[in-house]
Amino acid sequence: MTTEQQMILNFPREIKIQCLKDALAQDKFGIFLGLSKILLDTPLNAGGLESEIIEQIHQEHLQNAL
Numbered sequence: 001m002t003t004e005q006q007m008i009l010n011f012p013r014e015i016k017i018q019c020l021k022d023a024l025a026q027d028k029f030g031i032f033l034g035l036s037k038i039l040l041d042t043p044l045n046a047g048g049l050e051s052e053i054i055e056q057i058h059q060e061h062l063q064n065a066l
Helices: 003-010 013-025 029-041 051-065
Strands: none
Touching: 003 029, 013 029, 013 051, 029 051
16 A cells, blocks of 8 residues: 555545545546545545445535536
């Protein structure tokens, strides 16, 4: 795991969620996918996020984009 990945995983949960939302709001879908992969590949007790949370963020973005 890279230093950057470890840094992201050490962020508080709210910051991780906001980073995902900000990436979508700025149309940076590649960043959203990269962050999502890191957060989904990591166990929850090591700083990962639930897939349901990431899917909810994505669905909310799609709803707002219409």
